Amino acid sequence: MSAQRRIGEPILVVEDVSLSFGGVRALANVSFDVREHEIRAIIGPNGAGKSSMLNVINGVYHPQTGTVTYRGVKRHRVHPHEAARQGIARTFQNIALFKGMTVLDNIMTGRNLKTRTSFLEQAIWIGRARREELEQRRKVEEVIDFLEIQHVRKTPVGRLPYGLQKRVELARALAAEPDLLLLDEPMAGMNIEEKQDMCRFVLSVNEEYGTTIVLIEHDMGVVMDLSDRVVVLDYGKLLADGTPDAVRANQAVIDAYLGVKH
């Protein structure tokens, strides 16, 4: 794969992360890394801890033990808005759009960290605040064009069909121009056509902007097509880690997916 050539050093290193909710062990001593510019898939059966892993990476959950090192900075606890500041953006498994706002405004919030003007300048509007707002709008329109959602720009997100909502959520994440993009089942519940579109978008984000992507996906075909390397989780534990082909051939993985008892 051509992408392979430009893949760089690890920018995200997860070390020995464990996370429990009461008695439930969502993650148990998980370690893996993500290299710059790669597409890294996380797969595993339901409840394996995939979403929890993303939540740990961008600070929605704080692991009980273990560390996450991002761009050489090791941290134990990070807040989601700090993770965003460091260039990490994401989408959610259950769409987390701002229901009362239009598509355009939702995507514009993705650029909030690029805003330099204060609320007072914005209240007065003329001058710097207005220029900045236009500049943000221009950037957002690029994302809108890229994801082909021009026709729903002014629609309140709640009125959109599911597939389009997923796309708008991706747009909001892309508007932030992230270095690391976390996608939690971006194609779940989509029909074939929508899935193909989404695959195309994910690939071109990676190729055109060089964005590093961590992707949770159940559809093995998609995973095989898109990802450079795959992490397999099962009951919170790391089951396998390697190229798509190696992982597919791994006996433990086959057993887990076929439901063989541990």
Next chain:
Amino acid sequence: MLYREAGQFKATYAEDQQIFPIRQDRIAITALLLVAFLVIPFVASDYWLKAILIPFLIFSLAALGLNILTGYAGQLSLGTAGFMAVGAFAAYNFELRVEWMPILVSWALGGLAAALVGIVFGLPSLRIKGFYLAVATLAAQFFIVWALTKFPWFSNYSSSGVITTGKTEIFGYVFDSPREKYLLVLAIVVLMALAAKNMVRSETGRAWMAVRDMDVAAEVVGIRMMHTKLLAFAVSSFYCGVAGALYAYAYIGTVEPEGFNLDLSFRILFMIIIGGVGSILGSFLGAGFIILFPIFLNSYADPIAHALGIDLPPGMTSNLELMIFGALIIFFLAVEPHGLARLWQIGKEKLRLWPFPH
């Protein structure tokens, strides 16, 4: 002229991001402002200016303040009147104690004092939401009125805490007549409404709405919860504080802390529920409705009942008022949470398609 968007192509994002992208709306709002500034002051009677239009503007401003907090940032507050009281009493004390201070500055400082108090009472919002936050703001409401009554310094040791505001003099010009006061209040309210509109259509407003709609996702896109919520409390309380100062100076003249009681907070809450939660226009529609409706009922309920052959028992109109308000509030809460402003918008959308609905 038909109400149409067709043929008005927006070539630039700047045009698309105007407050009123449709030309007919721009014409309408310009006309409305011209009438408000140039016609009303000369045709409206003193009674209308003093008893209806000035309070309408002041309550619109307070409702706008509450709407910023509750409608845009999603933080329910029952402390509106308390923040107005802070504005009124702070402005009074600045005017009283700092002789050289221009009156507009003391009103602004009244607003700022309210903003500070708003921030303090907004702190619980970092931990609690919804019903519990409403209770915390209720505490603010009671505490403020209590403190203003309890410490006579605030009212300059007047009996029973009543303050009487001085004259409104700006650059040597005394705003004395209802007409002058109306124009002054109108100018302030228009400017502040414009500033509010600008805030809610920029990053500030989007952050408020994001926090309102889904706080986890807001943090994930990089919005700082504390900063955003406290800013909403500050800006909202500033608006309420200025409204309180205007209430004291341009409307009532003589106020006591009890004048800013929980009843008033609820009245303003009802204004935004009826007018439209999360709408600048709605703040004005709601204030207009709540102020005008009782007047309308008082003058027309009996004649209408007569015409229908019914005799209303004495005192019935005020009961009728309560009943209709109650019904309306339930209607808007249950059926149309975006209030009159939304109904107005739906009407416009219909009109845009009229006369060919398909």
